Structures are given as C-alpha cells and as structure tokens.
Amino acid sequence: MGAIYLISHGQASVGARVYDRLSVNGVEQGAIVGAELLRRKIGFAVSRTGSLVRQVKTAETVLDWLGAAAITKEDVRWNEYHHADILRVHGSGLPEPATSRRIQEALDPALAKWVAAGTDTPCAESWPAFVARIVEALDEVVATLAKGENAVVFTSGGVIGTLAGHLLGMPEVGLLRMSRATLNCGITKLVAGRSGLTLLSFNEHAHFEGRAARLLTYS
Structure with missing residues (x-):
C-alpha cells in the first residue's frame, strides 16, 4: 500500500515587498521536516511541487535532507488559489x-x-475549477505509483485542506475550516489502496513540538 505525503510550504515573507519567498523561519521549518522524514526512513519514488517560490524552495530544502532533490518535478496544478x-x-x-x-x-x-x-x-479561477485541477493533479500522482511506492508533494494549505475535505466528501469544509489549521511544513498523509484514497492523517506537526515549538506558524 503506497502513501502520498502532502507537505505545506514553509513560512512565506508576510508583510515584505515580495510575499512569495521563504522567511528565515520558513527555511528552518523545511530543514526540520526534512530531518523528520529522514528519521522515518521513508523513500519516495515520486516528488512534485507547485511552481510558487515558497513551494519550490521548501521542496529543495526537504529533499536535500533526503538526498532526493533530483526526483522532484514542478506542476502548476499544485499551486495555491x-x-x-x-x-x-x-x-x-x-x-x-x-x-x-x-x-x-x-x-x-x-x-x-x-x-x-x-x-x-x-475571479481568474473559480472554486469548481480550483477543486478540479488539484484533484486531477492528485489522481495523476496516484496513477504514477507502483505498488508500495510513496510520493511527496510540496504545496499549500488551501490545496491540502481542500483535498482532505474532498476525501471526506466535503471539499468546501476542507477549504473554509481545515485549511485554516494547516501549519507551515505540516505533514498530511494519504494512503492509496484497492478502495481508493484514504485520509490517514492531517496536519501532523509533532516535529514542531518541544524546542522547535517557536517555529509553529500558519502563513
């Protein structure tokens, strides 16, 4: 049974002239989640990231820890609304x-x-169009996995919350409620089996407890 790990990007530069770049905290968050995935000894056959700078840079930081930076591919369908x-x-x-x-x-x-x-x-993109593109992107990742293989995707809170809601039959609740709780560099795990995709965990953040609690952010 394969798994898809959805990683929300590190903290962006809120209030700065250019928002779409990692803050100092964001870089450190990426290193911590990279160390966490390394500790779990998870191997990834597939890696995707949206094209936003904060997503790409988070992917680079995390995958550098795993020695897997070369496997990631950009896909704009993973971009935030x-x-x-x-x-x-x-x-x-x-x-x-x-x-x-x-x-x-x-x-x-x-x-x-x-x-x-x-x-x-x-708006340039409607809510139904947003849901359709991220579901399509997720389905494509699942289709590329062989039995027992894992994938990692670097994206954003709105995407992750909406997909979690979608798997529970309530995509709008995922966007309006669940995405608000999505932490920077939180981990959401989906499991692909014979019956389809299952939301196994949402917004894991034990790697930001204890001494790393100062890095808990939502932006």
Whole structure:
C-alpha cells in the first residue's frame, strides 16, 4: 500500500515587498521536516511541487535532507488559489499592514463568497475549477505509483485542506475550516489502496513540538 505525503510550504515573507519567498523561519521549518522524514526512513519514488517560490524552495530544502532533490518535478496544478484575486473580487483587497492575522480575517469571508459563487465569479479561477485541477493533479500522482511506492508533494494549505475535505466528501469544509489549521511544513498523509484514497492523517506537526515549538506558524 503506497502513501502520498502532502507537505505545506514553509513560512512565506508576510508583510515584505515580495510575499512569495521563504522567511528565515520558513527555511528552518523545511530543514526540520526534512530531518523528520529522514528519521522515518521513508523513500519516495515520486516528488512534485507547485511552481510558487515558497513551494519550490521548501521542496529543495526537504529533499536535500533526503538526498532526493533530483526526483522532484514542478506542476502548476499544485499551486495555491490566488488569494489576492479573491480578496479583490469578493473582499475589500489586501489589508494594510498585511499581517498574517489581518489577511486571514479578510480572507475568510472572501473565500466563503468565492465558494458560494461557484462558476459565476469574475475571479481568474473559480472554486469548481480550483477543486478540479488539484484533484486531477492528485489522481495523476496516484496513477504514477507502483505498488508500495510513496510520493511527496510540496504545496499549500488551501490545496491540502481542500483535498482532505474532498476525501471526506466535503471539499468546501476542507477549504473554509481545515485549511485554516494547516501549519507551515505540516505533514498530511494519504494512503492509496484497492478502495481508493484514504485520509490517514492531517496536519501532523509533532516535529514542531518541544524546542522547535517557536517555529509553529500558519502563513
């Protein structure tokens, strides 16, 4: 029975001129989750990452620990939803100053309106289209795995929460509720068996307990 490990990217540079890059904490988070996967002695036959800088750099850091940096491939279908576009269309735009808390407070109602709008949204990507592309990307990863092989995917909280919800039959709950709890460099594990995919664990973060608790972030 093979497994797919979904890793949320390290902390981005919230409040900086360029958001899509890892913060100092984000780099350290990647090293910690890399060490955790190495401790578990997990081998990966397949690795994917979205094309966002924060996703790619997290993948590079983690896979460097595993000696598997060469196996990863970029796939834009693993990119996060476009939060700035959703805030512009269904909210009041990015708040100033753009702290993690203020962005989340503004984004929550905007995401709910985006979901409710369905295909009837001026956003570049609708909620149904978002769900379709990430499910398609996940299905493709599963299809590439031979019996007993594992895959790792570096993506974002909205993607992971939505897929977790999808496997439970509630993708909108996954986006609006579960994704809010997704930690940077948390681990979500899916198991592929004869009956399809099963959500085995969501948002594992024991590797950030104890002395590493200072690195618990959500952005």
